[in-house]
Amino acid sequence: MTIEDIRSFNRFYTNLIGALDYSRQLHTPYTLTEARVLYELSAARQADAADLRGALTLDAGYLSRLLGKFEKDGLITRGPSAVDARRQRVALTPRGREAAHLLEERSREQVGTLLARVPADRRARLAAAMSTVRELLAESAMPHTAVPNAVGEAELREPGPGELGWIVKRHGEVYAQEYGWNAEFEALVARIVADHAARRDPACERTWIADLGGRPVGTVMCVRDEAPDTARLRLLLVDPEVRGHRLGARLVDTCVSFAREAGYRELVLWTNSVLESARRLYERAGFELTAEKPHHSYGADLVGQDWRLTL
Structure with missing residues (x-):
């Protein structure tokens, strides 16, 4: 496999799922990164800003600006963590939870439409191939990411x-x-x-x-x-x-x-x-x-x- 093989696959897949124009694909005002933050908050109910930064490997300044935008739009609340006052707790408001639910619903519909194009007898093969790609690349990334330490805890x-x-x-x-x-x-x-x-x-x-x-x-x-x-x-x-x-x-x-x-x-x-x-x-x-x-x-x-x- 060459570098160009991976780049070619990346171009194919991002075009296939519309990752470069995420907001238009799902008819939402949110970028892909914003949608991921909403998803993480929805899954966790509430989280520390540091947890979000680690889970999504985002720059601290960029995440702070993004959370500020969400707070201004009434999607989240922020306050000191009950466990450690030095950390910032972030939680979705009812409006934010509604936005996250809508994103999840439309994303599932999009993936369902994509999967419907694959014959039923080939889906297990597709799933196994995707699992293999994820596993191999995750293993190769382990020495260079902070995620293993967090997971180890x-x-x-x-x-x-x-x-x-x-x-x-x-x-x-x-x-x-x-x-x-x-x-x-x-x-x-x-x-x-x-x-x-x-x-x-x-x-x-x-x-x-x-x-x-x-x-x-x-x-x-x-x-x-x-x-x-x-x-x-x-x-x-x-x-x-x-x-x-x-x-x-x-x-x-x-x-x-x-x-x-x-x-x-x-x-x-x-x-x-x-x-x-x-x-x-x-x-x-x-x-x-x-x-x-x-x-x-x-x-x-x-x-x-x-x-x-x-x-």
């Missing part, structure tokens, strides 16, 4: 109020965007989460939220399996924006350690072959593939896989 904790709903919502969003999976998958996640919340035994079952700067960016679940002395790893997810910095490995390792300490003899999981990055995490943690079976689910032809780890 993510706290793994119990879900707070509303965050079980976040698990369902974020799974539905990410898998629809990356693999074209339909609402069947989100419904499955909702059932898993609801069943776990209603019947969880704290001594041998647990859910973790990866918290970065006060917002969830990942999750994994350890539940009791039907087989004796066996636990099941479920619903591993790392937000696309923080992938490539070993947060997924931390979540898997934490689940494995908990299962071992809880006295289980085996930890099992079920996944699909198209989820290549997750499968690599399982392999590195010592899981072994025990069975494969084709199936049609979530609007796609998939190959389900069973993996097992002896504790």
Whole structure:
């Protein structure tokens, strides 16, 4: 691959999605950067200005001017952080949340229109290719970005109020965007989460939220399996924006350690072959593939896989 190969792809993709004329494409008054800031604030409910600057790698002066514009337009409020008065807390107003919701809705419509051009039997291939590009470039960028340090500081904790709903919502969003999976998958996640919340035994079952700067960016679940002395790893997810910095490995390792300490003899999981990055995490943690079976689910032809780890 040459430099020109990458530049050619960049030109093709930015033209395809209209990134150079974002406001016209989505019929909004916001630039792409402004829309990203609104999205981050919407996802986090509220955030420190320093968190926004780090997440989006923006110049401090530029971000300050952008937030000033948002405040003047009634989209945000700013004030001292409750945790550290030296940091500035930023939160969307109802008007700002409405603007962020409209942007999200129009962006999803735009991507849906783009995805509709791709035959259903080729979407898994497209998703896998995009995942590979993201993973390889994220790994190559690690020594040169401040993001790994921030991700490394993510706290793994119990879900707070509303965050079980976040698990369902974020799974539905990410898998629809990356693999074209339909609402069947989100419904499955909702059932898993609801069943776990209603019947969880704290001594041998647990859910973790990866918290970065006060917002969830990942999750994994350890539940009791039907087989004796066996636990099941479920619903591993790392937000696309923080992938490539070993947060997924931390979540898997934490689940494995908990299962071992809880006295289980085996930890099992079920996944699909198209989820290549997750499968690599399982392999590195010592899981072994025990069975494969084709199936049609979530609007796609998939190959389900069973993996097992002896504790």
